[in-house]
Amino acid sequence: MAGSADLHEPGFALHVEDLTVRYGSSIALWDIDLDVPPGRLVAIVGPNGSGKSTLLKSVMGLLRPVAGHIRIFGEPISRARSRVAYVHQRAEVDWDFPATVLEVVTMGLYRRIGWLRPVRKAHRQAALEALAEVGMEAFATRQIGQLSGGQQQRVFIARALIQQADLVLLDEPLAGVDAVSEDIILSLLRSLRDRGKSVVVVHHDLSTVRRRFDWMVLLNRRLIAQGEMRDVYTPANLKAAYGGQMAVFDAADADDPARSGRVGGQV
Amino acid sequence: MPMLVDLLGSQIVRTVMLGAALVGAVSGMVGVFAVLRRQSLLSDTISHAALPGVCLGFLLAGERDLTTIMLVALLTAMAAALSVLAIGRLTPLKTDAQLGIVLSVYFAVGVVLLSHIQAQGGGARAGITTFLFGQAAALSAQDLWVLGGVFAVATLFFVVLWKEIKLATFDPIAAAALGLPVRALELGLTVLLALTIVAGIQLVGVVLMVAVLIAPAVAARQWIGNLGAMTILAMGIGGLVGAGGALLSATGRGLATGPIVVLLASAVVLVSILAAPRRGVVWQALSAQLQRWRISGDRVLLAMDRLAAAHHDPDYPSEKGMLDTMLGRPLPGVMRRLEGQGLVRPVVHDPESSPHWVLTPAGRRRAEALRRTGHGPD
Numbered sequence A: 001m002a003g004s005a006d007l008h009e010p011g012f013a014l015h016v017e018d019l020t021v022r023y024g025s026s027i028a029l030w031d032i033d034l035d036v037p038p039g040r041l042v043a044i045v046g047p048n049g050s051g052k053s054t055l056l057k058s059v060m061g062l063l064r065p066v067a068g069h070i071r072i073f074g075e076p077i078s079r080a081r082s083r084v085a086y087v088h089q090r091a092e093v094d095w096d097f098p099a100t101v102l103e104v105v106t107m108g109l110y111r112r113i114g115w116l117r118p119v120r121k122a123h124r125q126a127a128l129e130a131l132a133e134v135g136m137e138a139f140a141t142r143q144i145g146q147l148s149g150g151q152q153q154r155v156f157i158a159r160a161l162i163q164q165a166d167l168v169l170l171d172e173p174l175a176g177v178d179a180v181s182e183d184i185i186l187s188l189l190r191s192l193r194d195r196g197k198s199v200v201v202v203h204h205d206l207s208t209v210r211r212r213f214d215w216m217v218l219l220n221r222r223l224i225a226q227g228e229m230r231d232v233y234t235p236a237n238l239k240a241a242y243g244g245q246m247a248v249f250d251a252a253d254a255d256d257p258a259r260s261g262r263v264g265g266q267v
Numbered sequence B: 001m002p003m004l005v006d007l008l009g010s011q012i013v014r015t016v017m018l019g020a021a022l023v024g025a026v027s028g029m030v031g032v033f034a035v036l037r038r039q040s041l042l043s044d045t046i047s048h049a050a051l052p053g054v055c056l057g058f059l060l061a062g063e064r065d066l067t068t069i070m071l072v073a074l075l076t077a078m079a080a081a082l083s084v085l086a087i088g089r090l091t092p093l094k095t096d097a098q099l100g101i102v103l104s105v106y107f108a109v110g111v112v113l114l115s116h117i118q119a120q121g122g123g124a125r126a127g128i129t130t131f132l133f134g135q136a137a138a139l140s141a142q143d144l145w146v147l148g149g150v151f152a153v154a155t156l157f158f159v160v161l162w163k164e165i166k167l168a169t170f171d172p173i174a175a176a177a178l179g180l181p182v183r184a185l186e187l188g189l190t191v192l193l194a195l196t197i198v199a200g201i202q203l204v205g206v207v208l209m210v211a212v213l214i215a216p217a218v219a220a221r222q223w224i225g226n227l228g229a230m231t232i233l234a235m236g237i238g239g240l241v242g243a244g245g246a247l248l249s250a251t252g253r254g255l256a257t258g259p260i261v262v263l264l265a266s267a268v269v270l271v272s273i274l275a276a277p278r279r280g281v282v283w284q285a286l287s288a289q290l291q292r293w294r295i296s297g298d299r300v301l302l303a304m305d306r307l308a309a310a311h312h313d314p315d316y317p318s319e320k321g322m323l324d325t326m327l328g329r330p331l332p333g334v335m336r337r338l339e340g341q342g343l344v345r346p347v348v349h350d351p352e353s354s355p356h357w358v359l360t361p362a363g364r365r366r367a368e369a370l371r372r373t374g375h376g377p378d
């Protein structure tokens, strides 16, 4: 076991230093330094292709960075897997796979159950409880292919909840989700935060980000800004992140720059 | 019939059928994962790439020794799988082009070697061509041990790693995020795929082996939405089809086993695609028709309800032509269906001779419900 002497920056839920990630010859992330304090509801915001998904995948150890290091509560991912859960984008699986909702949620426990051990009743019970938290318990025996997009997302979130992680990473959980699912997901994320967990969400909608999150990371291949929402959500920062995609600012409405012009929209 | 009974009584035929059943069952098991991982074309490539290995093994052993042949065929089959991987890494070619190239190159080498062996002449050497389309009759009692061994290895692999394989197949990203060794599991599955193919080619042949892998899984998926049950059903289908094909090919002299097994398997797939509940073509067509009838019926009820309201007469007889005009001709059979459900009643409206209907009390209730809940048109 690692002694506390091995820990590096244990005060942060997530600590990223000098991170550079490359796909072939194109650089997706350049020299990122990032610290996320525990107990926050964090939005990662940036235009398409700015490296938001790449950042989460690097944190989970799914990509090999060319430089830098990442720590979760002071530990590298290899030793912190039980403390972090990850909800990837919904499109990345085959929804025609023969499995029920309950089975998919139980998959979150496969590592904890361990090799050679079968799924037991207690595990299914835990899965039912996680489903209840996302309001999906009535769908437990449903085939996963027979769900709406928002319901699929809630099932994925239940699969993360069941891991009881201290840090939860979600990649665009609100994309293509209706108002009902959105409310359920958001209040769930808030209650996780209120229980002291750290929640990091890739979020696309600039017009809602300020009301929903309390910490913000602005990204565009490089780190543009990070910190408390009110400090980071400024016209200057948004402009720096969205650059040419930003329409003219209305100074009178600088209080909420997303409302003015067409921040993040196509030009 | 007596011929069949004679055949079943023969030791050789029983050996062949057992061997074919083992091959079919293990193909069904492994094929489920090949299908779910979208590896049909990769399976076909691996199986064609076994041919050069078969020939090399034959040359090495100097005779038709299944163990040697299988080992060398496994090597070339795996080499083909790795070639696909390498081409994918090093070139911008799309998957189908990668597979097409590897399949044709390995198969071409195989055919060249095959011609070379045949040119050497000799009785045993002629037998090598049976690896193209399969010849179950060539199976010996010792071969059963090899096939049984492959079956045991595959079964053990899936039983031991069941939940890990399931997750890595459904959601490899989540599996990797949980810390499962996804690469190693994929490698294991690929080796098992190659092993299964190599075990099957003596009976089915390299050309058609892919069908025996894919067909049972495709058929089973139609009926079942549970991975475990689907795998067992695919094993059953594969086993039956294999044994049946072997028996049929044994009755006709020189009939290649592969095509017969494949035809049987295709028949099962066809029936499954047509008839399976929910996913079957027939079921889907029926439920779509029912849906159309229901919507059309609802529109008729609403139209009749509106006519009745307009005439301040709940028993207002609606005329067919009027309904046709309002709805742009409802589906044929809709009125009869509504009558059958007791929602409308045909009436005679003198002096006109065209058909008329009135809403029954049940029909009025349904029309009112439709109006209130906003379901149906308008």
Ligand SMILES: Nc1ncnc2c1ncn2[C@@H]1O[C@H](COP(=O)(O)OP(=O)(O)OP(=O)(O)O)[C@@H](O)[C@H]1O
Residues within 6 Å of the ligand: A023, A024, A026, A027, A028, A046, A047, A048, A049, A050, A051, A052, A053, A054, A055
């Ligand atoms: N597998 C890959 N191979 C090559 N390039 C990739 C790959 N994945 C991402 N990229 C590139 O890396 C950059 C960052 O991609 P990433 O998916 O992290 O962006 P993102 O911020 O999540 O975008 P979006 O908002 O569209 O989801 C993009 O320019 C993208 O084209």
Ligand SMILES: [Mg+2]
Residues within 6 Å of the ligand: A052, A053, A054, A171
């Ligand atoms: Mg993304």
